[in-house]
Amino acid sequence: MSTADIGVVGLAVMGSNLARNFARHGFTVAVYNRTHAKTTELIEAHGDEGDFVPSEALEDFVASLKRPRKAMIMVQAGNATDAVIDQLAALMEPGDMIIDGGNAHFENTRRREAALREQGLHFVGTGVSGGEEGALLGPAIMPGGSAESYESLGPILEAIAAKAPDGTPCCTRLGPDGAGHFVKMVHNGIEYSDMQLIGEAYDLLRRGVGIEPADLAKIFSEWNAGELDSYLIEVTAEVLGHTDAATGKPLVDVIVDQAGQKGTGRWTVQNALDLGVPVTGIAEATFARALSSGTRQREGAVDLLTGPTGKVDFPADFVEDVRQALYASKIVAYAQGFDQIAAASAEYDWGIDLGSCSALWRAGCIIRARFLDRITEAWRSDPELPTLLAAPEFTKIVTDAQDAWRRVVSTAALAGIPTPGFSSALAYYDGLRSRRLPAALIQGQRDFFGAHTYKRVDREGTFHTDWSGDRNEIEL
Numbered sequence: 001m002s003t004a005d006i007g008v009v010g011l012a013v014m015g016s017n018l019a020r021n022f023a024r025h026g027f028t029v030a031v032y033n034r035t036h037a038k039t040t041e042l043i044e045a046h047g048d049e050g051d052f053v054p055s056e057a058l059e060d061f062v063a064s065l066k067r068p069r070k071a072m073i074m075v076q077a078g079n080a081t082d083a084v085i086d087q088l089a090a091l092m093e094p095g096d097m098i099i100d101g102g103n104a105h106f107e108n109t110r111r112r113e114a115a116l117r118e119q120g121l122h123f124v125g126t127g128v129s130g131g132e133e134g135a136l137l138g139p140a141i142m143p144g145g146s147a148e149s150y151e152s153l154g155p156i157l158e159a160i161a162a163k164a165p166d167g168t169p170c171c172t173r174l175g176p177d178g179a180g181h182f183v184k185m186v187h188n189g190i191e192y193s194d195m196q197l198i199g200e201a202y203d204l205l206r207r208g209v210g211i212e213p214a215d216l217a218k219i220f221s222e223w224n225a226g227e228l229d230s231y232l233i234e235v236t237a238e239v240l241g242h243t244d245a246a247t248g249k250p251l252v253d254v255i256v257d258q259a260g261q262k263g264t265g266r267w268t269v270q271n272a273l274d275l276g277v278p279v280t281g282i283a284e285a286t287f288a289r290a291l292s293s294g295t296r297q298r299e300g301a302v303d304l305l306t307g308p309t310g311k312v313d314f315p316a317d318f319v320e321d322v323r324q325a326l327y328a329s330k331i332v333a334y335a336q337g338f339d340q341i342a343a344a345s346a347e348y349d350w351g352i353d354l355g356s357c358s359a360l361w362r363a364g365c366i367i368r369a370r371f372l373d374r375i376t377e378a379w380r381s382d383p384e385l386p387t388l389l390a391a392p393e394f395t396k397i398v399t400d401a402q403d404a405w406r407r408v409v410s411t412a413a414l415a416g417i418p419t420p421g422f423s424s425a426l427a428y429y430d431g432l433r434s435r436r437l438p439a440a441l442i443q444g445q446r447d448f449f450g451a452h453t454y455k456r457v458d459r460e461g462t463f464h465t466d467w468s469g470d471r472n473e474i475e476l
């Protein structure tokens with residue numbers, strides 16, 4: 001009998017916890033995993049949490065779903081996702097929907113949505129953030145797909161989503177086809193940037209000032225009680241305060257310093273290059289992970305490239321300087337991420353509302369932070385802001401922070417401690433506020449070697465100087 005309100009395919013950490021979350025909210029949940037043992041484990045361990053309908057065969061799983069059928073897949077991105085979609089689509093009927101909650105590339109989501117639409121099926125590409133715990137207790141959910149699919153799917157997703165401080169579910173339909181996965185991708189890009197900035201703050205205070213991890217844990221906890229209040233600062237305090245049981249050392253000292261990445265940060269930067277949006281914080285964070293893992297280059301250079309090793313006279317109250325630099329740089333990272341979402345929304349005609357986007361990041365997701373309330377207000381009071389930094393409140397924060405920010409970046413350079421995140425954020429700020437940029441010279445160079453032409457500041461038109469001839473200017 002078809003009794004299930006929704007089904008979950010893929011019962012690893014994310015899928016099993018999402019299935020439990022649906023069940024705990026009173027939905028009857030069909031569950032299926034390629035390796036059946038995982039389905040059995042879920043039911044044995046948590047079957048009493050709600051109404052589950054386990055199936056060993058995908059045909060039975062599909063048959064157990066109420067029409068229109070809703071099957072959420074939580075499997076590895078890429079080929080595995082395509083394989084599961086093909087299997088499900090072959091068993092479904094027009095009007096049914098497949099929801100991909102994995103970290104898919106938005107271009108794949110666009111392709112899959114178009115193909116399934118031809119078959120009369122709805123395909124909803126959905127970002128899900130919050131990790132293992134969020135999936136169980138309330139993730140932030142970023143669905144794309146048709147408005148029609150959201151009519152019946154939306155209430156189910158909103159029921160299991162995290163709730164913002166004002167009670168609003170952290171789940172909003174963001175736009176058609178790839179809009180949801182795009183927003184999740186940029187969310188992860190901001191996550192990379194935020195983590196890099198926190199890492200730089202740690203490095204300056206540990207290697208530079210010499211504060212031990214246990215004391216740094218207290219500093220990050222104090223920061224978490226103020227305007228920097230966020231999940232990633234909270235997690236940082238937890239990690240820094242943790243002692244390795246085997247050695248008695250701070251855990252951070254026994255973890256290999258090579259950062260991994262599964263690809264969403266790289267996707268964000270690749271797309272930003274295509275759209276021509278400067279997401280310098282995300283790019284620097286992604287490259288910093290790559291540098292950390294570039295063992296051949298690091299090993300080959302570490303004893304050859306000399307310079308300061310972190311010890312200089314640090315300014316008085318440097319901890320507060322670092323806090324302010326972190327806050328200002330973090331605001332720049334979010335501003336750049338929103339620019340990228342706005343550019344993609346225009347490019348793909350998605351109509352993404354930046355206020356809704358920031359509102360749904362307020363709880364459940366990895367980049368949740370207290371200041372997202374103010375970002376949401378900023379976009380809602382003026383959706384046409386040219387940049388988040390132009391919102392009066394954020395203009396004030398970054399301009400007020402700049403003395404501390406400049407002390408941090410210059411001190412870091414003198415101390416030989418790399419701060420690509422802080423430095424690039426400050427350079428972006430200075431770039432935006434410069435009335436004249438050296439781009440004028442670049443245009444002159446381009447015209448010199450490639451007759452690429454330039455515009456003039458004093459009159460309309462397109463111009464070329466005859467560099468190889470009489471050097472007279474020609475209007476084209």
Ligand SMILES: NC(=O)C1=CN([C@@H]2O[C@H](COP(=O)(O)OP(=O)(O)OC[C@H]3O[C@@H](n4cnc5c(N)ncnc54)[C@H](OP(=O)(O)O)[C@@H]3O)[C@@H](O)[C@H]2O)C=CC1
Binds near residue numbers: 035079080084
């Ligand atoms: N882990 C996290 O914190 C987060 C993960 N995500 C995304 O959610 C998705 C699920 O993540 P996670 O729970 O970590 O699981 P994994 O990414 O580790 O994927 C494992 C699941 O995929 C299934 N699978 C793999 N290949 C196939 C295939 N060819 N056919 C059918 N099933 C297949 C596995 O089945 P089997 O047991 O048979 O091998 C298993 O259920 C991923 O896209 C991930 O990027 C999103 C947010 C956070």
Ligand SMILES: O=C(CO)[C@H](O)[C@H](O)COP(=O)(O)O
Binds near residue numbers: 128131263
């Ligand atoms: O999606 C997530 C959170 O929102 C994951 O935590 C993300 O996949 C982690 O990315 P990476 O492994 O590249 O650091």
